[in-house]
Amino acid sequence: MTGLTRRRLLKMAAVTGAGGVGLSAIGRLGGWAAASPQPVVLQTAKIQTKLMDVGPTDNVLTYGNAGMPPVLRMKKGEPFAARLINAIDDPTTIHWHGIRLPNKMDGVPFLVQPYVYTGDHFDYAFTPPDAGTFWYHPHCNTLEQMGHGLTGVIVVENPNDPKFDAEFVLNLRDWRLGDDGQFIDQFRPRDAARTGTYGTVRTANWLDQPQYDAPAGGLVRLRVAFTDVTRIYAFRVDGAEAMVMALDGNPVPERFSPDALLLGPGQRMELAIRMPDQEGAVVSLRDVRGTKPKILATLRAAGMSFKRDVRDVAPLEANPVAEVDLASAQHISLALSATAENIPSDGICGSLGYGFWAINKVPWPGDTPDPTTPLAELKLGKSYVIDMENLTPQSHPMHLHGMSFKVLSSSTRPVQPLISDTYLIQPNEKVSLGFVADNPGDWLLHCHIIEHQKSGMTSYVRVV
Numbered sequence: 001m002t003g004l005t006r007r008r009l010l011k012m013a014a015v016t017g018a019g020g021v022g023l024s025a026i027g028r029l030g031g032w033a034a035a036s037p038q039p040v041v042l043q044t045a046k047i048q049t050k051l052m053d054v055g056p057t058d059n060v061l062t063y064g065n066a067g068m069p070p071v072l073r074m075k076k077g078e079p080f081a082a083r084l085i086n087a088i089d090d091p092t093t094i095h096w097h098g099i100r101l102p103n104k105m106d107g108v109p110f111l112v113q114p115y116v117y118t119g120d121h122f123d124y125a126f127t128p129p130d131a132g133t134f135w136y137h138p139h140c141n142t143l144e145q146m147g148h149g150l151t152g153v154i155v156v157e158n159p160n161d162p163k164f165d166a167e168f169v170l171n172l173r174d175w176r177l178g179d180d181g182q183f184i185d186q187f188r189p190r191d192a193a194r195t196g197t198y199g200t201v202r203t204a205n206w207l208d209q210p211q212y213d214a215p216a217g218g219l220v221r222l223r224v225a226f227t228d229v230t231r232i233y234a235f236r237v238d239g240a241e242a243m244v245m246a247l248d249g250n251p252v253p254e255r256f257s258p259d260a261l262l263l264g265p266g267q268r269m270e271l272a273i274r275m276p277d278q279e280g281a282v283v284s285l286r287d288v289r290g291t292k293p294k295i296l297a298t299l300r301a302a303g304m305s306f307k308r309d310v311r312d313v314a315p316l317e318a319n320p321v322a323e324v325d326l327a328s329a330q331h332i333s334l335a336l337s338a339t340a341e342n343i344p345s346d347g348i349c350g351s352l353g354y355g356f357w358a359i360n361k362v363p364w365p366g367d368t369p370d371p372t373t374p375l376a377e378l379k380l381g382k383s384y385v386i387d388m389e390n391l392t393p394q395s396h397p398m399h400l401h402g403m404s405f406k407v408l409s410s411s412t413r414p415v416q417p418l419i420s421d422t423y424l425i426q427p428n429e430k431v432s433l434g435f436v437a438d439n440p441g442d443w444l445l446h447c448h449i450i451e452h453q454k455s456g457m458t459s460y461v462r463v464v
Contacts, residue, residue: 039081039123040072044088044150051201052181059183061088061148068206069136069152071169076131076158082124084116090141091115091348094124096154097266097399098134098249098421101126103441106401108139109349109367111442111460115140130319130404131158132249133169133223133268140349140367143229143450147176147186147199149206151227156249162314164272165218165306170285170297171206173228174199192451193338193356195394196230204285204297211282211298214275217305219313221245222271222285226263229450232395232424234260234289237273239282240299241310246270250404250419251316260288264397264424266448272313277305321404321419324434329383332376336398336425336447336457337391339363343456356455357392357447363456366446374462375445378437386433390425396452397424401460402443405435422448437463 042063048056049067063069074080084094093115095107105126109115116122128134134154138145153171176199178184184200191197204210214220222242226233235258243255248268255272263269273283283299339358343351349367357363364372378384385408390396399422407418411430425431446458 039083039125041083041085042070042094043085044092046088049206051175051203051206052177054179054181057175057177057181057183059148061145061150063150063152068171069150072136072152072154074128074154074156076128076156079125079127083121084124085121086116086118089118090145091117092138092145092150093122093140094136095139095401096124096126096134096136098132098268099126099128099154099156100130100402100404100439101128103402103439103443106441106443108401108444110369111367111371111444115349128156130249130321131156131161131317132246132319133225133270134249135225135227135268137227143186143352143454146227146229146450148183153223153225153227155223158317160317162316164221164313165215165308167221167223168212168214168299170204170222170224172204172224172226172233172296174231175201175203177201187352187451189354192352192354192455196449196451198230199228202294202296209295209297211300213302214299215306216275216279216281216301216303217277217307218275219306219308219310220273220275220299222273224269224271226265226267228265230265232262232264232289232397233287234262235269236260236286236288237271238284238286240276241274243272243310243313244269245272245313245316247418248420248422250319250321252418253416262289262424264395264422264448265450266397266399266422267424272310273299274308274310275299276301277307279303319404319419322436322438324385324406324436325383326385326408326434329385329434331385331387333360334375334386334388335360335391336388336396337361339456352451352454354455357452357457359445359457359459362459364458365454365456366444366458372459374442375459376461378461378463380437380440380463383434383436386435387430388423388425388433389430390427393427394452395424395426396457397422397448398445399448400435400443400445402439402441403435403437405433408432408434437461439463
């Protein structure tokens, strides 16, 4: 297929929509929101920005023309539209991570939509059915484009949510930069075959340990998106009472303290934090995993104490996710393993050139013109249970597109019956994930450590 034909196919497949920026003023943390039903314009750009003290970093990618990609705000049950305009040299798409939307809006090249060439555009339109914290990123040249900055946070609001005195959004990610502040190789093969290649500079909202003022004694809603391509976090809050309200866009059945809570790339968390009463007191948001704990960001108590109580925070409304029928559910066995087989590398969005990982013994990088056969063909409306076993010595945040599952059981630990789209499976763990196949189309299932995904740990299910 020639490039010209693909370009024509892109234009034919694009959803018709009105043009226009439709952006509100820049928000408190640099977030933009759709001010009307007019499409939000998300134009890719290559910029210079300061990520280290040594000076600006070249070849940073973003949506817009300066700084971090905008925080997009949507409303549960209300139509949303966005126009992706590609102004960088590589083809790209947008995947709306965690949002249950029509298959043709999912942003996966070859499988559901053409990729968007330089100078072209694609119109996305959908109605988010669930409230919560989500995110968006390319699904073409993912390691390079995400690694250079194209990861943004989505907040889907519910008017019935409890009221807070302040809200903050954190986009947590690494950068692979040398001592001169410029990009170095995005991955190393020996690391891709293990945990993945870690970044050298760690940021929250593209800043090193930013601090935000919050009302003393007040209740803060903290939304955190783990948008890094590799890093797994052990998240902890020091200096304040904090409770986990939601994970991966859905309320938790029982709230708990984030005491070194493990969360991987692709996951999201919402916390209710009760700020200290004393003005100037600092709350630290930390990653305590590994040998080099890191303060990610801090909150500073400001003003006279509001004297609030974290127990006053009402429960979040459950999202309308269909309940799996375990009595009739069909089971799907799924094994995560290492591999030494070759994998396709002939697509513009193709592989890294290595095959290290596999699902059910089949390695596939995703986003290639000739995909593997689906893991399973599922009947629309029927219940299923994925029995997933991790045969590797590494952890894998496994992400399912288009649908949400319930965590049913684990062989290694007690689990809450969480509703999610991403599960961080531990080495040698067996987990059962139940869901209703209620969204027709081809839906990816892959590891969100991007080097694992692009070196084989990718597949998909077909709902018909």
